[in-house]
Amino acid sequence: MWDIKDVYLVTKGTPMPIRLAAGMHRIGTETAFAVLARARELEAQGRSIVHMQIGEPDFDTPEHIIQAAIEALQQGWTHYGPAQGDPELREAIASYIVSTRQAPYTANQVIVTPGGKPIMFFAMLALLQPGDEAIYPDPGFPIYGSMIEYTGATAVPIQLREANEFRVDVDELRTLVTPRTRLLILNSPGNPCGNVLTRSDIEAIAEIALEHDLVVLADEIYAELLYEGEHVSIASLPGMAERTILLDGFSKTFAMTGWRMGYGLVPEELVGPMTTLMVNSASCTNVAAQRAGIAALTGPWEPVHAFLEAFRRRRQLLVDGLNEIPGVTCVMPHGAFYAFPNVSLFGMKSDELAGKLLDEFGVAAVSGTSFGAAGEGYIRLSYATSDDNIREALTRIASASAAWS
Ligand SMILES: Cc1ncc(COP(=O)(O)O)c(C=O)c1O
Known part of the structure; x- marks a missing residue:
């Protein structure tokens, strides 16, 4: 942690009486955005860059969802809505989750937020304080560790x-739990490893919880992006929905990252506190986008299935190609x-x-350590990009390997 006095701003030699709150010295960020900025800088200099750092589907949002948003705007869905979310959308989310996850939540336990990320933010603000401990996956989505630290x-x-x-x-998880542990974060299918927890993993973890x-x-934001095996939600196990905050959203499933549409299904005691955090921050999620969310969940799912099949083909292309490159080995990811x-x-x-991959070979990838110390020795490559881009990235990584061997 820095010393607070380090952050006094200095303008033309005059110290300004502005200091950041202590939590700002503990908060982290997502490096993928910094990689994108550097890649754009190189592109502006005329360099060709293959973007493998992206954490979003390269597809456009399906047309019927876009149409639903346009119609909603034309029909006057342009005012504030309930902080907890559109009641019709909450019904649609609850029935989607009950049918796909067998998790016994009701519409009253759904909170709609601008993306899934605020659910992490609100959950940790609502539950954690100095003295508490929270367990999170490493390598894992960088915001988990960042937000835990932010709360103190x-x-x-x-x-x-x-x-x-x-x-x-x-077994290792069991050794990390102490009387101070309040929260356990799971992410399956996982970012950045594409890992999927098995039913017996989930059962054992539920027992510990x-x-x-x-x-x-x-x-569970990547639940629909599963290539083999089954997605088991821990909230489906007896007694677990009562203590599980299930995070999901529209970004990855429906190619809607820019819409900012996500949600949580939360234990009843957390509905009030987390809705209050919505009132204190965003007021409500974009109202027309929420009407489009209803169309996404209740409309045709063929586009989602087509996305999945494209990702499946690309996964094979990328992982097979990586394993042919001297110096590189890659386990087959099962999801995301x-x-x-x-x-x-x-x-x-x-x-x-x-x-070096970016500067010398024009491949934008994210260092494994952007996802935690345990990511040392790895990089993350996204295959949410075209087959041609994947082939080009493989060619360039092979050149890098030849140069470095
Ligand atoms: C594991 C994981 N959870 C949650 C999110 C948040 O997604 P959004 O806020 O777009 O819904 C992401 C996005 O990259 C993610 O990778």
Whole structure:
């Protein structure tokens, strides 16, 4: 942590009496955005860059969803709406979750937010304080650790290992739980590793949560992007919906990242506090976008199935290609749209390697360490991009490998 006095702003030599709150020294960020900025800078200099850093589908939002938003705007859905979310959308979300996850939530337990991210933010603001501990996956979505630290609670990483296909090691998890542990974060299918927890993993984790009275934040934003096996929601297990905040949203499933549409299904006691956080921040989620959300959940799902099939084909293309490159090995991800190849044989720090890949070979990738210390030795490549881009990225990574071997 920096010293508070370090952040006094200095304008023309005059110290300004502005200091940032202590929490701002603990908060982190998402490096993928910084990689994009650097890639754009290089492109502006005329360099050709293959974008493999992207965390969003490259497809456009399906037309019927766009039409529903246009009609909503024309019909006057342009005013504030309920902070908790459009009641009709909350019904649609509850029935979608009950049917796909077998998790017993009602529409009254749904909170609609501008993207899924605010559910993390609100959950941690509502539950954590100094003295508490929260366990989160490492490598994992960088906002988990960032937000835990922001609240002043202690962030406790549970390491995801390649040898275990990046699944949570349940025995290790047991050793990390203390009387101070309040929250356990799960993400399956996972970013950045594409890992998927099995039913027996989930059952064992639920047992730990029940025994130690933990709240679980189950980030299921990639639930529809599953290539084999089953998606088991921890909220479907007996006694777990009562202690699980299930996070999901429209960004990844329906190619709607820019719409900012997400939601949480939360234990009844958390509906009031988390809705109050909505009132205190965004007031409500974009009202016309919420009408489009109803169309997304209740309309034709063929576009979503087509996205999945495209991602499946690209996954194979990328992972097979990576495994043919000397120095690179990559386990087959089972969900989401990321590959997390092991590049440790090149003997460079992941940060340095990702920097060289971008600057010297024009491949934008994210260093594994952007997802936690356990990401050292890895990089994240997104295959939410065209087959041609994937082939080009493979060619360039092969050139890098030849140069570095
Ligand atoms: C694991 C995970 N959870 C949640 C989100 C948040 O998505 P959004 O806020 O767009 O719904 C992302 C986005 O990259 C993610 O990778």
